[in-house]
Amino acid sequence: MAKLLRVNMSRLEARFEDVPDKYRLLGGRALTSRIVADEVPPTCHPLGPRNKVVFAPGLLTGTTAPSSGRLSVGGKSPLTGTIKETNAGGITPQQLANLGVKAIIVEGDRPDKNWYTLVVDEAGARLEATPEYAGLGCYELNRRLWERYGEGAGIICIGPAGEMKMAIAGVSTNDSENDPGRYAGRGGMGAVMGAKGLKAIVVKSSKIFDVPVANKEAFKDAQQRLAKALHEHPVSGQTLPSLGTAALVNVINEAGALPTRNFSSGRFEHAARTGGEAMAEAVKQRGGKGKMGHACHPGCVIRCSNIIPDEKGEVLCAPVEYESTWALGANCGIGNLDHIAMLNRLCNDVGLDTIETGVTLGVLMEAGVLAFGDGPRAIDLLDRDVRQGTPLGRILGAGSAVAGKVYGVRRVPAVKGQGMPAYDPRAIKGIGVTYATSSMGADHTAGYAVAANVLKVGGFVDPLKPEGQAELSRNLQIATAYVDSTGLCLFTAFALLDIPDALQATVDMINAMYGTTWTVDDAVAYGKEVLRTEVAFNRAAGFTAAHDRLPEFMYEEKLAPHNEVFDVPDEDLDKVTVF
């Protein structure tokens, strides 16, 4: 029987609890959001003892379901003040599920100034005082943790940024090479770990695919149907495996929606140097440890990830994803892939969300603190200022909205305090609706309207017209809330949107595993319930429709080359969040 693992940092106690019946069919985001709503006062201070950080593998995680190894991390965000769910892959989630841990709930606050490591293995769970890890970057920390706890251990950890409670500190998870580059990056959940004194979680299971399934036959059938769909769909079957997520750089640049130099243009003149094709070329030219088609967790059939090599063929950064190459590239006017990869590596090491780091750098560049395009200065800022916690490093670590406030910058591309990802909402209006209305703040994964606006997946809605965007975003937000709860990678969604049997297959797997009799309609209802929970939390925390808006400048300042402003009416936006 799966258990909840409750870790009380005030008492330095880790205890297993039975899973309440109401949580039995919740997983991933549905579970983290429900636990946060049940246990965290919406108006509490995100860095105080009343906030909690919850880790939950998805409903299907730890089975042989393809690409199902995601881990949701939830709590109240120090960045946005909203409820937050951010998820990542890596080798930890499957091990956690196979140890029978349905969720880890970390609460309270350490009684001293020590840094602690939580170890979860077949013998149980225990907190260990590990003051020797204080200040370590994630690369060195991961190395030492494998040395101490054995190779193959799943690691969830924070870097110095999380220790310093920086609001954009992410939560790292490792891949099979023990690279810390898998990040539940958004919303500062690393700062919540830091505030509680939890430096790392080590998870060690000998099994990774053996979570009990009620009807193995039916499960296998559905699993194969999903795998087939993922293979057949051109995005998950071809584009992502060969060029990775960064294949989008040229596509979105072509669409005139690649935010450039702090969202002042939709085209970046050096885009091609920073995209998936350029990465594939670098891997080919430099060889060594470089790799395209890298899997972030065992059993992934998409394998969209990569290892970017340096000139000697050593690992420079693994991976460099679309969002990161954009945030640290086009958005900062940086067109040098090696600089971008180094910035990405530094984010992974000090423990920062790459998206928010790039957006904040863009705001600092707008303020004149450093010049657009100055890669070496940006590298120094991360490696020295953030690591040492200088005032400027702290400002960067506090995110784009705070940096804008500190420097009096009005052009801050953020919603609810969270910086926007790699799609300008004036040129892809559906994603603008998602940015505005998501409970998470500006988030692309919450309702990836780029699919229908640009990629023509799940239909087509003209990206430049306001009509139809609210409905598109709303439907995607519902579907996503379901997918984020299954443990399936969001990149399965391309197939789910276009191939009816694929969505059915996910429901069939859940039925086979849990003995339920869900239909696709139940999956939709499930997604809506997750969203209702999140919206209710935010309302109680003080968020209103006034916060479901894009920044003022995007309603006024036309974006080249389409010369569009964001013009989805407020009334449309207000309809999105009624689930």
Add this chain to the structure above:
Amino acid sequence: MAKLLRVNMSRLEARFEDVPDKYRLLGGRALTSRIVADEVPPTCHPLGPRNKVVFAPGLLTGTTAPSSGRLSVGGKSPLTGTIKETNAGGITPQQLANLGVKAIIVEGDRPDKNWYTLVVDEAGARLEATPEYAGLGCYELNRRLWERYGEGAGIICIGPAGEMKMAIAGVSTNDSENDPGRYAGRGGMGAVMGAKGLKAIVVKSSKIFDVPVANKEAFKDAQQRLAKALHEHPVSGQTLPSLGTAALVNVINEAGALPTRNFSSGRFEHAARTGGEAMAEAVKQRGGKGKMGHACHPGCVIRCSNIIPDEKGEVLCAPVEYESTWALGANCGIGNLDHIAMLNRLCNDVGLDTIETGVTLGVLMEAGVLAFGDGPRAIDLLDRDVRQGTPLGRILGAGSAVAGKVYGVRRVPAVKGQGMPAYDPRAIKGIGVTYATSSMGADHTAGYAVAANVLKVGGFVDPLKPEGQAELSRNLQIATAYVDSTGLCLFTAFALLDIPDALQATVDMINAMYGTTWTVDDAVAYGKEVLRTEVAFNRAAGFTAAHDRLPEFMYEEKLAPHNEVFDVPDEDLDKVTVF
């Protein structure tokens, strides 16, 4: 006939307009809040062209009414995001009223990077490009402005902090010695001036008491009754003239409510060195230009202000008020009056709100950026970091809530982003209700419950009990909204609360001046209408009951010496803002 002066910075145009009938009986805060509600979109960016900054003398300003020379400054606050009214004395308001200017509305944004000065005199109004004033501190700026526009001119200006759009930048007005130490400090209205490129407003009128009054006889009678009441009341007649506002230091310290070292105790061991008695002693010992009983504007009968001399008898700072000596003193653990006065002078020069500066320094001290009690380092921070706009100076200039976010500090004594003034709400619970519920963020002047909680003015409500505090605060907020609209100094309120004829006299003056037939009930209704306007603006800007709360730590952490937490129930707080 009085006019509105509309200054459009985008067109660099200053034009007089007729006063709409609906504004005829509005003045001071009632007028700034009404204009802001009518003309500023509640969700606009405070530093963008849609925000406005409005300057309005009170209904009685420019007459012979005693202590009636206040100027309200209103707009949307860059610090809080709420509507904001902050007021100051000095020699400008009476001149403005006598020039027939009912309000100055500054809107838009400069078309270039120039700094502008608005000149208002008997010849009209004009904008002058004055790039030579860029970067000047207020002392030197004021000196140059008198040199250029003549001695005796009223000056409203900003220092470098306002130019840099720091969210805690205040608006300076000068006294009769051209000292810039009169501040409409709170809420960053100096940053709004800075965002618009308006460095200064120069006001020159040959008359200061000649605003037309319909019934001079009746006016004179009422004016004399008010003057008598102010003279008779022990606070306005004795304490304030002799010891100034800083007489409160020992009183509030004795009450165990003087926030010390970032609100970690209610008693400061060096309080006596920093209070009114110590100031009077310094004035006596050092002589020279030092003075107690200084009037901030002509016709003030209270004269609560002071000029603190340095060891040579030269002006060190004029004035050092209670709030400033607390913020820069006890709250920072600084017990050296000369350090405090120097910090105050630097705030006046670079253009910062002293309260928010002290509260932010307290948060930075809590974070370990500098040590509690380190006056010289704090002086350096203001004189070098803020003036030069270093990253640390910028953090300080962004206020306590942002500094707390940047440094991951949970103990931030702020509401709606504005730092708390000099009364710990755990030991004076009525003022806690005002902090929590005022539309302005944590503000003591909005409903000065200290009067009944500690000073036994306007009755007595036990400061340590939660009962009765909400009603007390609500009634005071209503009365204050009326007083802030008349142009009368809030220090008239002690007499207004205790001497029934004093409040009647203010109504009689308005009737005599405007030909109205108001009763005291009308004054109450007037105050309520101001508050309704402000609450409605905030609601539309996204504020809810969740924002009408004190910081979490004040509900949990007991304050010495009374060992009390803040325990006024949320339900009580929620009743306050229904007007």
